[in-house]
Amino acid sequence: MQRTLALLATCATALGLTTLATPQAEAATGCKVEYTVTSQWTGGFQAGVKVTNLGDPVSGWTLRFTLPDAGQKVVQGWNATWSQSGSAVTATNVDWNRTLATGAATDLGFTGTFTGANAKPTAFTLNGVTCTGSVGGEEPPPGPDPGPGTPVGINGQLHVCGVNLCNQYNRPVQLRGMSTHGIQWFSKCYNSASLDALAKDWKSDLLRVAMYVQEGGYETDPAGFTSRVNSLVDMAEARGMYAMIDFHTLTPGDPNYNLDRAKTFFASVAARNAGKKNVIYEIANEPNGVSWAAVKSYAEQVIPVIRAADPDAVIIVGTRGWSSLGVSDGSDETEIINNPVNATNIMYAFHFYAASHQDNYRAAVSRAATKLPLFVTEFGTVTYTGGGAVDRASSTAWLDLLDRLKIGYANWTYSDANEGSAAFKPGTCNGTDYSSGGVLTESGALLKSRISTPDTFPTS
Numbered sequence: 001m002q003r004t005l006a007l008l009a010t011c012a013t014a015l016g017l018t019t020l021a022t023p024q025a026e027a028a029t030g031c032k033v034e035y036t037v038t039s040q041w042t043g044g045f046q047a048g049v050k051v052t053n054l055g056d057p058v059s060g061w062t063l064r065f066t067l068p069d070a071g072q073k074v075v076q077g078w079n080a081t082w083s084q085s086g087s088a089v090t091a092t093n094v095d096w097n098r099t100l101a102t103g104a105a106t107d108l109g110f111t112g113t114f115t116g117a118n119a120k121p122t123a124f125t126l127n128g129v130t131c132t133g134s135v136g137g138e139e140p141p142p143g144p145d146p147g148p149g150t151p152v153g154i155n156g157q158l159h160v161c162g163v164n165l166c167n168q169y170n171r172p173v174q175l176r177g178m179s180t181h182g183i184q185w186f187s188k189c190y191n192s193a194s195l196d197a198l199a200k201d202w203k204s205d206l207l208r209v210a211m212y213v214q215e216g217g218y219e220t221d222p223a224g225f226t227s228r229v230n231s232l233v234d235m236a237e238a239r240g241m242y243a244m245i246d247f248h249t250l251t252p253g254d255p256n257y258n259l260d261r262a263k264t265f266f267a268s269v270a271a272r273n274a275g276k277k278n279v280i281y282e283i284a285n286e287p288n289g290v291s292w293a294a295v296k297s298y299a300e301q302v303i304p305v306i307r308a309a310d311p312d313a314v315i316i317v318g319t320r321g322w323s324s325l326g327v328s329d330g331s332d333e334t335e336i337i338n339n340p341v342n343a344t345n346i347m348y349a350f351h352f353y354a355a356s357h358q359d360n361y362r363a364a365v366s367r368a369a370t371k372l373p374l375f376v377t378e379f380g381t382v383t384y385t386g387g388g389a390v391d392r393a394s395s396t397a398w399l400d401l402l403d404r405l406k407i408g409y410a411n412w413t414y415s416d417a418n419e420g421s422a423a424f425k426p427g428t429c430n431g432t433d434y435s436s437g438g439v440l441t442e443s444g445a446l447l448k449s450r451i452s453t454p455d456t457f458p459t460s
């Protein structure tokens with residue numbers, strides 16, 4: 001302790017705030033703070049502040065936070081240069097902890113005095129970016145117990161084993177569920193009544209949360225969409241369903257166009273949801289017009305950002321040609337088998353639209369399933385436009401194949417969009433009835449009949 005103690009006044013003068021590096025304009029940012037009062041006595045206390053960098057590496061940083069009670073004063077700090085102005089506290093790196101790699105943490109601390117309640121600090125920022133973590137008032141309450149009979153209650157934390165998705169007993173499971181439509185357009189469809197119907201009537205294992213990045217999505221309001229996704233994760237968790245966080249890139253098709261947004265978004269949602277068992281991350285919906293090498297490079301930059309905050313979650317990587325394993329670009333699964341993403345606990349996405357994608361796509365999935373962990377994170381019963389008639393024969397052939405191979409799926413869409421792929425008739429989401437047969441489209445009725453059959457999750 002003595003070695004690292006630094007007197008506030010001395011260090012503030014020696015290093016000053018002018019030596020600070022600021023993050024580059026395009027750098028991804030994110031941070032986690034764990035604040036702990038390590039001891040407290042009459043009028044005084046000592047606190048530890050662990051800061052984890054969840055963004056790109058930094059070579060100089062400033063941590064700021066607010067002490068909410070007027071009587072709280074920093075007396076002496078260590079491992080940073082500390083200063084206080086009113087309720088605002090600033091801690092600047094010292095020389096030896098100036099650089100923080102992605103995922104790297106540094107431990108700071110201070111002793112202080114207080115006269116009131118000694119409330120936890122709030123509004124932590126690192127280089128101006130809001131931090132998540134166990135800081136006063138910002139930690140979500142512990143998740144509700146999903147309940148013994150629910151998909152999350154039975155299966156717990158998932159992981160990849162061989163080519164399968166496995167549950168807490170290390171046994172393969174197939175998750176069957178639904179995808180939202182774009183949450184920027186159909187947020188009215190995702191409420192307590194509709195999610196109750198999905199969990200209880202449909203007996204869905206999974207809600208995929210489709211957060212478009214363009215088309216009026218994330219890029220227009222990063223904080224707002226991040227918060228909306230988190231709240232849908234909570235709503236799924238409360239009902240014992242898994243939540244797949246879909247970074248719904250579509251146009252442009254090169255996911256690298258959104259690389260910095262992806263790092264910032266996933267650093268934040270992964271830190272916030274790390275303690276939950278129900279989260280699966282899908283890092284790029286449908287890469288298109290881009291090589292597998294470019295998709296792999298994107299994945300190998302985004303996955304470490306998620307792992308730094310949430311080490312044990314399953315991550316799903318989109319594939320070339322609108323997540324067709326390359327088939328829609330005239331390639332096939334061998335480009336992935338020969339050059340897989342360099343990461344563990346990952347799966348690869350496959351998408352199909354039953355009226356458009358038939359025998360040659362089913363053949364590719366049958367072959368690939370022996371070599372690659374696959375998840376059908378999106379499919380439709382109609383054409384690839386999302387509209388047109390339900391192709392019952394092809395949809396049934398697909399679902400029978402996925403059941404046989406134990407490949408999980410999410411159907412596009414749990415919404416009342418005016419298109420054949422939607423499960424509900426237009427206008428349904430203006431009301432409160434999501435359960436009666438009358439609100440379902442042909443596609444909705446077909447999917448509900450498939451998803452609601454009993455799961456056979458192994459329990460030992």
Ligand code: IDC
Nearest residue numbers: 215250285286322353378384385386417419
């Ligand atoms: C479609 C929607 C449609 C919307 C369009 C453009 O159904 O209402 O206008 O996107 O954003 C995908 C995509 C998915 C598409 C869907 C159907 O992942 O975003 O949704 N589809 O076209 N890949 C293949 C088909």
